[in-house]
Amino acid sequence: MHELSGRPGRYAPWGIALVLVIMVMLVxxxxxxxLVGVTHASSFKAQNHYRRAVALYLMESALADTLTQLESRPDWVEGFDRKVLGQTPGHYSLHFNTTxxxxxxTDSVNNLTGSEPADGPRGEDTxxxxxxxxxxxxxxxxxxxxxxxxxxLGVTETPPTP
Structure with missing residues (x-):
């Protein structure tokens, strides 16, 4: 560093200021x-929580939709393929194995009108x-x-009349 003219032992103040500015800038x-990392992680967590909540509501809607279809037509096997609810992100599906x-x-089985056990994804007569x-x-x-x-179905058999 350079000494100030006329005063031995004193150094130019801009040298120390430069070092301090560089240290402050690094900090x-x-x-x-x-801060950017924490904000990004928080945003990701919030988006993931939002998606999980929407998926739960879609699941409830899918069940209500399915029960409505089955109540009106007990032999219903069309199912849903990626059904969307208005502006809600995501979709739900229900597939019956009729082939x-x-x-x-992920196959569903409708045996509401059947009088015998039916085969399902867990095996025969399940x-x-x-x-x-x-x-x-x-x-x-x-x-x-x-x-x-x-x-x-909730159908109870009526006892035979004598």
Whole structure:
């Protein structure tokens, strides 16, 4: 460093100021990068939570939609393929195995009108008479929710009259 003219032992103040400014800038850069990282992680967590919540609501809507269809037509087997609810992101699906091919884990079986047990994804005779084994799948972005529900008709047999 250079000495100031006329005063021995005193150094130019801009040299120390430059070092301090560089140190402060380094600290600020580290803090800004940390803030950006935390903000990005928080945003990702919030988006993931949002998708999981929407998938749950879609799952509930899929079940309500399916039960409505089955109440009006107990032999209903059309299902839903990536059905969307208005402006809601994501979709839900329900597929019945009506082809006779081997069952997939996501296949549903409608045996509401049957009087004998039916084959299902878990094996032979696993779907009781007058029940439906439903596998509903909701997808929102990278989040997938799947639920399996067994429902019955609720029909009671009337005893024979004497």
């Amino acid at each position: 600020l850069v580290v803090m800004v990068r940390a 006779g091919e081997p069952f997939e884990p 779907v009781a008479p007058r029940t439906a084994d439903l596998v509903l799948v909701a997808e929102v972005g990278s989040v997938t929710r799947q639920v399996e529900v067994t429902v019955g």
